[in-house]
Amino acid sequence: MAKDRLFSVYNVNGTLTNxxxxxxxxxxxxxxxxxxxxxxxxxxxxxxxxxxxxxSFWDLNNAVCKGNFNTYTTTEKIHPNT
Numbered sequence: 785m786a787k788d789r790l791f792s793v794y795n796v797n798g799t800l801t802n803x804x805x806x807x808x809x810x811x812x813x814x815x816x817x818x819x820x821x822x823x824x825x826x827x828x829x830x831x832x833x834x835x836x837x838x839x840s841f842w843d844l845n846n847a848v849c850k851g852n853f854n855t856y857t858t859t860e861k862i863h864p865n866t
Contacts, residue, residue, distance in 0.1 A: 827851050 795801055814822075828848055835844035 824852060824855055 828851065831844055831847040831851065835841065835847070
């Protein structure tokens, strides 16, 4: 059952519990830059499509500004040690 994990189990002091059972390192499915780009562009595309249907630039402007602000504030500090 331990071989089915996609993560390693660490002790309190930060060492691996069983290094022989740790899952091997794998490459990312998509690069980090593409993940960030998609997390901003896909919602903007949806906002634009809805703004074209509603015909309201005011709503589009607010949606894009708030969407980008929320994405920035939630991803501003990813790593606690930086």
